[in-house]
Amino acid sequence: MKLVPQPLGGSSLAKDYLAGAESANSFYRGSPYRAETYRQRAEELELARGRDGFATVESVIRPAGPDGAALLRRVVAEGGYFVTTGQQPGLFGGPLYSLYKALTAVRLAADLEGLLARPVMPIFWIASDDHDWEEANHTFVVDGANRLVRLSLGAAADRHPRPLWRPTLGTAIEEPLERLAGSFPPNDFHARYMTLLRDAYAPQATMASAFAGLMAELLADTPVGLVDAGDPQLKEACREVFRAEAEDSRASETVLDETAEALEDCGYAPQVQLMSGATNLFVDLRGGRERLYRKDGGFVLGRSRGEVSRRRVLDLIENEPRSVSPNVLLRPVVESALFHTLAYVGGPGELAYFAQLRGLFRRHGAGMPVVVPRGSLLVVETKVEKVLDKHGLAAGDVRDAEALLSRFARDRLPDDVRDxxxxxxxxxxxxxxxxxxxxxxxxxxxxxxxxxxxxxxxxxxxxxxxxxxxxxKRNADTTRAQIAKAQVNLWPGGKPQDRILSPLQYLMKYGPGFPASALRRIRIPPGRAWNGGGFATRGTDSVA
The missing domain is CATH 1.10.287 (Helix Hairpins)
Structure with missing residues (x-):
């Protein structure tokens, strides 16, 4: 098995930011590939830390293992920093990129600790406030017959959308567990991971608690700390940002509109479309989680259109903060306000929407962190590598299997037919x-x-x-089967592997060493590492 670093891709804004284009960099706090960017952010954090300390964040961080617990103690004792990343919880760990995000944060934190001579702890924020059950309720694996298998919990029991920390999985979890067990032949790791999954994804568990349990196991040998967005203590610590947003959401809308206009003037489309009158808050009431919109000095709920008074929202923030949550734009601000984040590791969409946020960070008195691209890896198993070598192909060639087979067929037409x-x-x-x-x-x-x-x-x-x-093509059945095998393993459904397959795909087959192997291959950017004032090429690691 080979783990091959891949370019991240994304919108023109994300690509320009990573390429160092001035038109894009002006919307961020500086290049993620320059040491000075991190030093400047660290100096800014020294001033903020004098006001707030570590008491709140220490109580909401769940170290994944003993290394994380030890690092957290050092961060508190020595005045260290946090690198954060995160993802909504998903079935059986969600897509691979959730794990890669966490591992990128581990890699970056270690590099920054050497650069800044202070302990730096990676934090994985479990976005359990999210209510998109249809995105969280399924994942995919490729079975022993090289078939893409969809594992799903089906529809939510509650017809109203609820934060993922609320609904339990119920007995419906048994069906995807059984399908997963049947997708892989028994080996030395099969029983271990099925036992782990049955413990974590139990009927009484929520999607958030189950995901947290699995991630803690996968990251136990790293210094990662897990944070659940639905944690009551964390929500209490969010009151100040929530209150400011509820009391004057128009100010937030103004700075977001100004930034969106500036992005458009530079030729970039804002990643997150803004809606007139919308606040950056959701409330979870009788009708489920709904966005608040301003109306006549109070608010109206986005879906049900029910009206909620300003006093009622402020009362929820004060007495029931768990029922209040930030939207996608306010969440990074909340996180940075709590953790004084040094750097945030994000995917291509996150890189793009962070460009909209500098004014919102300032409005809430929270500094903008350095935004760093997550690592992306392509897992090439031996059986797939043999197919690629046999046909002289690169991994990207098999993404569109039908086009490739058509090319093969044209190349293999009998000479008399072609002539x-x-x-x-x-x-x-x-x-x-x-x-x-x-x-x-x-x-x-x-x-x-x-x-x-x-x-x-x-x-x-x-x-x-x-x-x-x-x-x-029909007559070349063997070639067709080989190309199909390569495609489903590298580009399942024609999409990037790390956006589709569960990490269980490789844990069930290759065991607990997979995260460590992936960590050795993560680079920021791929193939580069710290050297003095920035990044320089580093030698190739051995492959798992």
């Missing part, structure tokens, strides 16, 4: 042109009719050629 098609096409083109000229001498209006007939003939020949190619 006959080429000659026939040439004859239609040349003779059609000759006839058009001759007919035009009789009546100029005939030229168009001849050309139309010639083009119809070329189109019919093209259709015939495609039929012949399809026949060749």
């Amino acid at each position: 006959a098609v080429r000659q026939w096409r040439g004859a239609i083109e040349s003779r059609g042109g000759e006839l058009a000229e001759a007919a035009a001498a009789v009546d100029p209006a005939l030229r168009g009719a001849v050309i139309k007939t010639r083009n119809s003939g070329l189109g019919a020949l093209g259709s015939l050629e495609k039929k012949i190619v399809r026949a060749v």
Whole structure:
């Protein structure tokens, strides 16, 4: 098995930011590839820390293992820093990139500790306030027969959207657990992980608590700390930001609108579309989690259109803060206000929407962290590598399997068929042109009719050629099966592997060493590491 670092991709804004384009960098606090960017943020944090200390954050961080517990003590004792990342909880760990985010934070924190000579702790924020059950309730694996298997909990029991820390999994969890168990042949790791999953994803567990239990196990050998957005103590610590947002959400809307206009002036489309009158707060009431919109000095709920007074919202913040939550734009501000975040590790979408937030950070008195791209890896198993080598392919070649097979078929057409098609096409083109000229001498209006007939003939020949190619493809069953095997493992459903497959795909097959192997291959950016004032090339690690 090989773990191959991949470029992250993303919008033009994210790409320009990572490339160091000035048009993009002006919306961030500086390049994530320059040491001075982190030093400046650390100096800024020294002033903020004098006011707030560590008491609150220490109580809400759950170290994944003993290394995390020891590092947290050092951060508190020595005045260290936090690197954060996060993701909404998902079934069986969600997609691979959730794990890669955590590992990137581990890598970055270690690099920054060396740079700043202070302990730096990686934090994984479990976004359990999210209510998108349809996104969280499923994941995928590739079974022993190289079939993409969807594992799903089905629809939520509550018809109203609820934060993922609230609903329990129920007995419906048994079906995806059984499907997962049946997707892999028994080996030395099968029983271990099925036992772990049955303990974590028990009927009485929530999606958030189950995800936290699994991530703690996967990251137990790292110094990661886990934070649950639904933690009552954490929500109490969020009151100040929530209150400021409720009391003057128009000020937030103004700074967000100004930044969106500036982005558009630079040729960038804002990642998150803004809505007039919308606040950056959600409340979870009888009708489920709904966004608040301003109306007549109070608020109206976005979906049910029920009205909520300003006093009622402020009362919820004070006495029931767990029922209040930030939207996607306010969440990073809440996180930075609590943890005084040194750097945030994000995916391509997050890199883009952070460009909208500098004014919102300032409005709430929270400094903007350095925004760093998460690592992305492509897992190439030996069985897949053999297919690629046999056909002389790169991993990216098999993303569109049908296009690749069509190319193979055209290349493998019998010479006599290929020659006959080429000659026939040439004859239609040349003779059609000759006839058009001759007919035009009789009546100029005939030229168009001849050309139309010639083009119809070329189109019919093209259709015939495609039929012949399809026949060749059907006859190449072995090649088709091999390419399909490579595609489903590298590009399941034609999409990036780390956005689709669960980390259980490789844990069930290769065991608990997979996260450590992935950590060794994570680079920021791929293939580079700290060297003095920035990043420099580092030698290749051995592969798991």
